Amino acid sequence: MLRFSIRCTIGVACGLAAAGCARSTLASTAGDELRLGAAGAFSTGYGDMAHKGIELAVEQLNQRTGTSAPRVTVVFRDDEADGGRAVDIAREFVADASIRGVIGHLSSTAMVAAARVYDGDLVALSPSATSPDLSGISRWLFRLNPSDSMTGRKLGELARRTTRSQRVAVIYDNTSYGRGLVEPFLDGLGIAPVALEPIDPSGDNIAVNIAAIAKQNPDLVFAVGTVSGPPVLAALRASGVTAPILAGDGWSGIESSMTVRNVSIALPFASSEERDDAKRFVAAFRARYKVDPDAYAALSYDATIALARAATGRTRAGTREALETMRDIAGYATGAVRFSRTGDPIGRSMHLLRIDGAERTFGAMQ
Numbered sequence: 001m002l003r004f005s006i007r008c009t010i011g012v013a014c015g016l017a018a019a020g021c022a023r024s025t026l027a028s029t030a031g032d033e034l035r036l037g038a039a040g041a042f043s044t045g046y047g048d049m050a051h052k053g054i055e056l057a058v059e060q061l062n063q064r065t066g067t068s069a070p071r072v073t074v075v076f077r078d079d080e081a082d083g084g085r086a087v088d089i090a091r092e093f094v095a096d097a098s099i100r101g102v103i104g105h106l107s108s109t110a111m112v113a114a115a116r117v118y119d120g121d122l123v124a125l126s127p128s129a130t131s132p133d134l135s136g137i138s139r140w141l142f143r144l145n146p147s148d149s150m151t152g153r154k155l156g157e158l159a160r161r162t163t164r165s166q167r168v169a170v171i172y173d174n175t176s177y178g179r180g181l182v183e184p185f186l187d188g189l190g191i192a193p194v195a196l197e198p199i200d201p202s203g204d205n206i207a208v209n210i211a212a213i214a215k216q217n218p219d220l221v222f223a224v225g226t227v228s229g230p231p232v233l234a235a236l237r238a239s240g241v242t243a244p245i246l247a248g249d250g251w252s253g254i255e256s257s258m259t260v261r262n263v264s265i266a267l268p269f270a271s272s273e274e275r276d277d278a279k280r281f282v283a284a285f286r287a288r289y290k291v292d293p294d295a296y297a298a299l300s301y302d303a304t305i306a307l308a309r310a311a312t313g314r315t316r317a318g319t320r321e322a323l324e325t326m327r328d329i330a331g332y333a334t335g336a337v338r339f340s341r342t343g344d345p346i347g348r349s350m351h352l353l354r355i356d357g358a359e360r361t362f363g364a365m366q
Contacts, residue, residue: 032070034311036304037093039114040106041081044227046296049253050106050127051076052289053300060284061308072308079105081175081201081226083113090117090124100311101319103303105129106296107226108148108177115141123320125307127299130249131180136342142323144299144306144334144345145249145268148181151350154365155181155266156188159220159246167194169218169243171209171232173225173250174198181224181248194218203228206235214239226250230258237261253294255355266350269298269334270362281333298333306337 038054041047054074061072079086086105093099094117101123105111108131111124118124119138126142132149134141159168170193172178178198186193194216197209203225213221213236220243223232229251236245245263252267254260271282271292281301285293310322329336338346354361
């Protein structure tokens with residue numbers, strides 16, 4: 001097993017505007033109520049999609065008829081994908097006795113930082129945090145997206161099989177998420193990359209990194225990031241790099257903001273899925289927002305439903321126990337919801353969405 005040095009920087013900020021309480025609480029607070037918190041970088045494109053997924057789930061939960069289930073309300077807080085901000089929000093949620101559980105955090109950086117605050121006090125169900133550091137970090141933390149330790153290695157093995165001259169360049173957000181996906185990717189790749197470029201997660205000041213990659217004339221680029229996705233893709237193509245790009249799930253929805261060609265993204269969900277529950281979710285999302293949902297929207301929708309089911313009629317401790325034993329199979333966009341002892345999802349894996357202009361193909365990762 002090969003090991004490569006991943007450079008780390010301290011205190012890198014996302015450069016996003018502070019949002020505090022990003023949006024108001026959903027639904028009425030009158031009568032019987034189930035209050036949940038939600039934390040993520042809701043001021044970003046991917047965070048906005050996650051917000052929409054949560055919002056849609058709440059609307060559907062509150063449209064139930066013939067049941068005694070309480071109305072669900074959600075208190076949103078924007079953590080800006082920043083660890084320090086995430087800790088402050090986690091403390092706020094823990095101190096609010098009316099909050100039964102938390103949907104979030106969306107990013108690995110925020111979730112890793114906040115996990116110790118929730119531990120022993122309040123359940124957090126992350127839709128999309130994938131850092132290997134989260135596995136088993138707390139009995140009060142669960143997530144719906146598979147760990148990058150598994151996904152990264154499979155992507156590395158795929159890259160080695162499919163590249164012609166095995167000239168692979170790597171560019172990644174220098175964050176917990178970025179490093180957590182790149183390290184197992186490099187193990188799976190098994191060869192030294194021709195370029196290994198850590199960047200500011202905002203996508204700023206990447207000219208030197210892009211130039212280093214272009215100089216090596218790679219036949220594949222592996223890219224990991226969230227907000228940095230559009231500027232990285234635009235800069236690579238502008239520099240003359242026409243090679244295929246293999247990207248982590250943080251690039252979900254990138255095609256909504258720019259033209260994307262010859263890019264494959266590892267995802268747990270795409271709007272072209274054929275499962276009945278997925279098709280129902282996609283149809284409802286399109287009707288409500290007039291756009292296709294991405295993986296962040298679908299995972300956040302599912303996290304809201306799962307947490308509401310677990311928390312209804314239960315204490316905070318009871319909510320944790322209900323998630324530990326949950327074996328739900330129906331009503332979710334991304335599939336059945338079950339968790340291992342480490343809080344990781346059971347039976348979930350990534351697929352590849354290939355985007356080449358208007359052409360989309362989605363299938364199992366070979």
